[in-house]
Amino acid sequence: MSFTLLASPLQGFTDFTFRNAVEEYFGGINAWFAPYIRLTKHLEIKNSYQRDLLPENNRVSNLIPQVMTNSADEFLFVAVYVQNLGYSELNWNLGCPYPMVTKRGLGSGMLKHKKQIDELLTRVANESDVTISLKMRLGYDNSREILDLLPMLEKHNIKNIVIHPRLGRQLYKGEADLDLFQQCLENTGHQICYNGDITSVAKFRELKQRFPSINSWAIGRGVIANPFLPAMIQADTDQLPEAWTVQFSRFHDALFQSYDESLSGPGHLLIKMQSFWEYFAQLFSNPHKAHKIIKKARSIPAYHEAVSANLFGERI
Numbered sequence: 001m002s003f004t005l006l007a008s009p010l011q012g013f014t015d016f017t018f019r020n021a022v023e024e025y026f027g028g029i030n031a032w033f034a035p036y037i038r039l040t041k042h043l044e045i046k047n048s049y050q051r052d053l054l055p056e057n058n059r060v061s062n063l064i065p066q067v068m069t070n071s072a073d074e075f076l077f078v079a080v081y082v083q084n085l086g087y088s089e090l091n092w093n094l095g096c097p098y099p100m101v102t103k104r105g106l107g108s109g110m111l112k113h114k115k116q117i118d119e120l121l122t123r124v125a126n127e128s129d130v131t132i133s134l135k136m137r138l139g140y141d142n143s144r145e146i147l148d149l150l151p152m153l154e155k156h157n158i159k160n161i162v163i164h165p166r167l168g169r170q171l172y173k174g175e176a177d178l179d180l181f182q183q184c185l186e187n188t189g190h191q192i193c194y195n196g197d198i199t200s201v202a203k204f205r206e207l208k209q210r211f212p213s214i215n216s217w218a219i220g221r222g223v224i225a226n227p228f229l230p231a232m233i234q235a236d237t238d239q240l241p242e243a244w245t246v247q248f249s250r251f252h253d254a255l256f257q258s259y260d261e262s263l264s265g266p267g268h269l270l271i272k273m274q275s276f277w278e279y280f281a282q283l284f285s286n287p288h289k290a291h292k293i294i295k296k297a298r299s300i301p302a303y304h305e306a307v308s309a310n311l312f313g314e315r316i
């Protein structure tokens, strides 16, 4: 059975620079969700979000903008904005677990507000022709939240729902709850996309076997930890390419160069690249050591030496 691989968004990581580089050096992703847009108090979209969505900055074939809001006015404002850029779909973030967000009734903090969700979807459908998709967790406090929402969602025109089967209050701890994911499938007529902990081809196969009706899968952290993973999944192979370090090095250098051009100064560049290594390190046989070597770098030359040491085993 054919399937669609979606890249789940990671604010601070999967911006257009990263997306373009993954597309160019690895491929394998059929569609990318952009990290969420949040409006400022004055109903403005920050420049960085604007840059991230500009068609001229994006070379991936399919990009889906996302918004995090609990207001229909904001949703409609962003819908017009993205439609003017040529996008037809807007994904609604109902999954973000961070307390700063959830305490304001946003992200997964919105999941217990069924009436508000219903009202927002109704108004958006009445006042806009944007295609709506949702991305959600099982709930903030407990999974009754999603089980209570799904019947209400039946009447709405929603392209698909990406479900990451954890609770907001869990953050990223514990296991994704596959039994509850199954229960969600049994309680909805909407297209469901699975998201959560797809970190290897073996894990993907396992999930695909368990949920044969699912044909779209979203991978977040796994794409950063192993940018080869989407293409490996598409090719159904467990093996990294033989010369993976060379390929990875080209990708890394392209990423580095783009950030060097767009970020202001070596300090920011170093922090940005080091943050990626929290994930990249997992490609190596000793992730802890690979990350430590990178974290120790205090200058750009030292950083380059650390990258070479990881990739090609040179001494520093």
Ligand SMILES: Cc1cc2nc3c(=O)[nH]c(=O)nc-3n(C[C@H](O)[C@H](O)[C@H](O)COP(=O)(O)O)c2cc1C
Residues within 6 Å of the ligand: 008, 009, 010, 011, 012, 034, 035, 036, 066, 093, 095, 096, 135, 164, 195, 196, 197, 198, 218, 219, 220, 221, 222
């Ligand atoms: C640092 C970070 C930033 C994230 N930013 C977003 C975001 O902007 N929008 C969103 O829907 N999910 C966001 N997520 C959640 C991921 O897209 C994904 O749903 C989650 O990590 C589970 O999938 P995974 O195990 O494949 O990573 C973020 C996750 C992390 C760790």
